[in-house]
Amino acid sequence: MKAKVHITLKNGVLDPQGKAVEHALHGLGFPEVAGVRQGKYIEVDLPKQKDKAQAKADVEKMCKSLLANTVIENFSVEVVD
Amino acid sequence: MKAKVHITLKNGVLDPQGKAVEHALHGLGFPEVAGVRQGKYIEVDLPKQKDKAQAKADVEKMCKSLLANTVIENFSVEVVD
Numbered sequence: 001m002k003a004k005v006h007i008t009l010k011n012g013v014l015d016p017q018g019k020a021v022e023h024a025l026h027g028l029g030f031p032e033v034a035g036v037r038q039g040k041y042i043e044v045d046l047p048k049q050k051d052k053a054q055a056k057a058d059v060e061k062m063c064k065s066l067l068a069n070t071v072i073e074n075f076s077v078e079v080v081d
Numbered sequence: 082m083k084a085k086v087h088i089t090l091k092n093g094v095l096d097p098q099g100k101a102v103e104h105a106l107h108g109l110g111f112p113e114v115a116g117v118r119q120g121k122y123i124e125v126d127l128p129k130q131k132d133k134a135q136a137k138a139d140v141e142k143m144c145k146s147l148l149a150n151t152v153i154e155n156f157s158v159e160v161v162d
Contacts, residue, residue, distance in 0.1 A: 007121055007125065021123070021148070028146055041087055042102070045116035058111065065109055067102070078145035 001046045003059040004078045005067060008039035010014045013072045044068060082127045084140040085159045086148060089120035123148060136160045147160045 001019050018036040041051045044062065049055045059077045069073040083126040090096050096118050103117040125143065140158045149156040 002156070008124075013108040018123075024142055024147055025125075028142055028143075032127055032129050032139070033125060033143075033155055034128050035124075037124045037126075039122040041089065041122035042099075043089075043116075043118045044114060045105075045118075046113055047115050049112055057132065058113070060083070062106055062114075063111075068107055 001049045001052065001055045002080050003044040003046065003055060004080065005042040005044065005059060005063060005075060006039060006078075007068045007075045008040070008074050009037060010072055010074055017062050028049070040067075040072075082130045082136045083161050084125040084127065084136060085161065086125060086140060086156060087097065087120060087159075088123065088144070088149045088154050088156045090118060091153055091155055093154060100116040120154075121148075133160050 015037050018038040021038060022033055022036040025036070044059055046055050049058070056077055056079045058080070061075065063075040064070060086096060087153070092130065099119045101115040102119060103114055106114045125140055127136050137158055137160045144156040144158065
């Protein structure tokens with residue numbers, strides 16, 4: 001099983017990295033870009049885990065304890081075979 | 082329109098950040114984790130673009146010129162309304 005984790009900043013949290021990318025894109029000739037938000041994408045490999053629901057619960061626990069800062073970030077977990 | 086961009090390291094490219102996360106997860110009581118790869122997830126807001134195919138082409142151009150390092154990274158673009 002493999003888990004795909006998306007970690008994004010919550011709405012209202014400043015994203016200076018995204019702002020920098022947005023400005024750079026404007027400078028490169030993409031004035032139509034109205035906003036950029038940068039997050040993290042993490043793939044976790046769980047080859048021995050056969051239970052999809054259990055895998056999801058485990059990875060959500062990993063997110064809460066390490067991968068995401070839940071004060072300012074949201075996360076979503078998707079488990080695929 | 083909003084574009085969701087995933088940027089991941091190509092296979093075979095070392096991912097020290099992912100390795101560090103993997104070791105940390107082992108230490109936190111998740112020994113079943115066999116691998117972690119960390120990538121980037123970027124949301125690009127294009128409110129004036131109404132043409133989905135054109136939006137996708139534009140964002141792919143952005144990836145090639147700024148967002149991704151195509152020597153070591155793959156990217157995928159998904160456009161949603």
